[in-house]
Amino acid sequence: MNHKPLAFRMRPKKIEDILGQEHLVGDNKIIYRMVRAKQLTSMILYGPPGIGKTSIATAIAGSTNTKFRSLNAVVHNKKDMEIAVEEAKMSGQLILILDEVHRLDKAKQDFLLPHLESGLLILIGATTSNPYHAINPAIRSRCQIFELKPLAPDDIKHALLRAVTDKENGLGLYDVAIDDEALSHFAIGCGGDVRSALNALELAVRSTEADCKDEIKITLSIAEECLQKKSFSHDKNGDGHYDVLSAFQKSIRGSDVNAALHYLGRLVEAGDMISICRRLVVIAYEDIGLASPQAGPRTLAAVQAAERLGFPEARIPLANAVIELCLSPKSNSAIVAIDQALSDIRKGLSGEVPDHLRDAHYAGAKKLNRGIGYQYPHDYESGWVAQQYLPSSLKSKKYYTPKHTGKFEQAIAQIYSNLQNKK
Incomplete structure (x- = not known):
């Protein structure tokens, strides 16, 4: 039995096998063009976990028949990178697939830079962090930056069905029948993380006894046991956190109650009381402001009630505040006024009292x-x-x-x- 995880075994070998990411690998899109012309440049792939960053990197190498080495910026040291450079010199060029590229320290970076400049190494860095925030400009300026998107449920279903029938790397040696409901649970419950879905499928197959016909039947209840709820992912320190907060405030500013409640729900599900409360008080004074001055005190009262109640009950006063703020008249006249005054002061336009x-x-x-x-x-x-x-x-x-x-x-x-x- 192959002890490597199913997601690892099913990793695409060719660019045509990549699921999703049509904006990058679809016909005549930029990575497709690079591969077709065998004109590769260093790049950074970023996006949530399990959506194909390393898969694209290995598929690029496979499609161009370019030798590659996979390293991790945290685990591997400068000596490992020196070995990669020696391999590159022997073969003429090498793709260096570098996970956690945002964790690259200065010594490793300084070693890599001249080899990236000369084209001896083609760096394909993978990261879940926004490279414009997390990656040193010296590396960033030498790479094209591509954002990957979470996979759609249909893409993940396709990956699961492909794994079920693949006899070489997948689960094709088993006689697997998977219910539509189970398939949907894997595809939707993984939150766009195909790695999680594949590994849950493998657990389901290998932990389920076959019936008298030697058929392994994967039902919804089995799928739910093997993929515990993962439909929502929220990193309080990551870019997604600030994206949700931004969308939350902009939805309230735009008076879209339903969108604002959706983003509130995501923050509640993440248990992020501090960010919700702080942002609501800011919104009450920044976006509603003098158009409805009582919105500020009422929002503060709702925030204090939420903090005293704690979750899950805290969602109730928070929802009250969100709905009121959405449907209140809006005015940013106060923040505009103080910011203009501050702008003059910072320009030295103070004058004598x-x-x-x-x-x-x-x-x-x-x-x-x-x-x-x-x-x-x-x-x-x-x-x-x-x-x-x-x-x-x-x-x-x-x-x-x-x-x-x-x-x-x-x-x-x-x-x-x-x-x-x-x-």
Whole structure:
């Protein structure tokens, strides 16, 4: 019995055998063109686990009849890379398939760079991390970067059925019958990870007794036992986490209740209370803002209730907050105003505080003309008096531009306009 996992044994040998990733390996797409022309360049393949990064790398090598060596940037040392370079010199060129390429340290990187420059080594790096964040620019600049997508359930079903019938590398020596429901569970429950689906299938086949006809029947209940729920994957430190948070806020900003609840559900399923609560409070003040000022305090109350309840009940006040924020009028006038003020300050456009506004509560202040001429607004019937507050260099500056998307901001916009007209 071959003790290597089924997913390893079924790894494609040719580019035509790759499932999915049509945007890269489909007819006339970029990797297909490289292989057809045998004009390879170094590349970094990134995306979630189990979607074919290493498979594409080995298929490229197989399709171009190029010698290759597989290493891991964490496990293997510089000496292993030196051996790969010697092999490359003997064969003229070598594909170096490097898993966890984002973990490449400086010593290994410095060793590889000249060989990548000369074309002696073709690096195909694989990583689950966004290379624009995680990979050193020196390596990144010498590689094309390709993002791989999670496989569709139909692609995974195709891989499973191919494994069931393959007598050389798959499970074809067994007489396997797999229910449609079981097949769907493997294909959907793996969350796009074909490696997980294949290895669960192998466990199901090898742990199931054949009936009197020597047929191994894989039912839904067997599939559920062999592939425990994995329909959702969320790495709190990975790119996907920030993508979900971004989509969450943008869906609320765009008033799409259903999308916002979907992304909330993903964050709840990940158990990420901290990110949910922080983001909701930010949204209440950044995106709803002065259009509905009570949204902020109500959101904070919902967040405090969620934190006190904990999951799973916390989902209830959080959902209340999300629905209210989605359907509230929107205004970003406050964040735009403060950011414009900060922009001027950071450019050095501060100016001196006018003398009449300066602190006058100390001996000698009058001699320095501090506080002289200040007019106390409460001394006036309307509670307002025209005087300069901004530094002279900025006295005509306007940072706040009201929006008219909510009754509250419409009201304060009128007051703001009246005051501006009196100056």
